[in-house]
Amino acid sequence: TQLLEQSPQFLSIQEGENLTVYCNSSSVFSSLQWYRQEPGEGPVLLVTVVTGGEVKKLKRLTFQFGDARKDSSLHITAAQPGDTGPYLCAGARNAGNNRKLIWGLGTSLAVNP
């Protein structure tokens, strides 16, 4: 059972189009992180959202945390070939004294010139 459903798994679009990636769960998260992974490298943090309903912008990328803190979205405006690559979401859950990151399976984005 995947606790954090990320969709779509694959997305191929043309340069200039907009797109949205979703991370959904039935569980509440204390925070949610979005990572991007360049070829041959490890994931790098893009943003962390903490408050329900929070919206953060990073140039053409807009991140939103759901009001109930169970879901999040990443919207890219006017996608460019340089945006190509995997995007990962990870939700933080507190379980007693143990805090865990739950990872989505990732979205592989291809932006064609």
Add this chain to the structure above:
Amino acid sequence: NAGVTQTPKFRILKIGQSMTLQCTQDMNHNYMYWYRQDPGMGLKLIYYSVGAGITDKGEVPNGYNVSRSTTEDFPLRLELAAPSQTSVYFCASSYLLGTGELFFGEGSRLTVL
């Protein structure tokens, strides 16, 4: 700052061989992690450590061992390599457990034939 450094970047093993993936970080982070990433399967936590001398199992620990003798180093040992261990392995560290930003190494691509 080098951040998180992993070696080797690539390795081919024969079934039944053993090897150690090295990981070191220079950020003085208490928390360190080993993940494996398979195509379309996201990141799976193998082991993690909350400080020198303390390690704990993640989701997929079978076939692996770790040690944490210093804050900086967190090697991952593969005993009796199997084809199912063919994967990309990432070491990561963080300042906070579970909720803080993870800093990843560049990954180690392991093939078991």
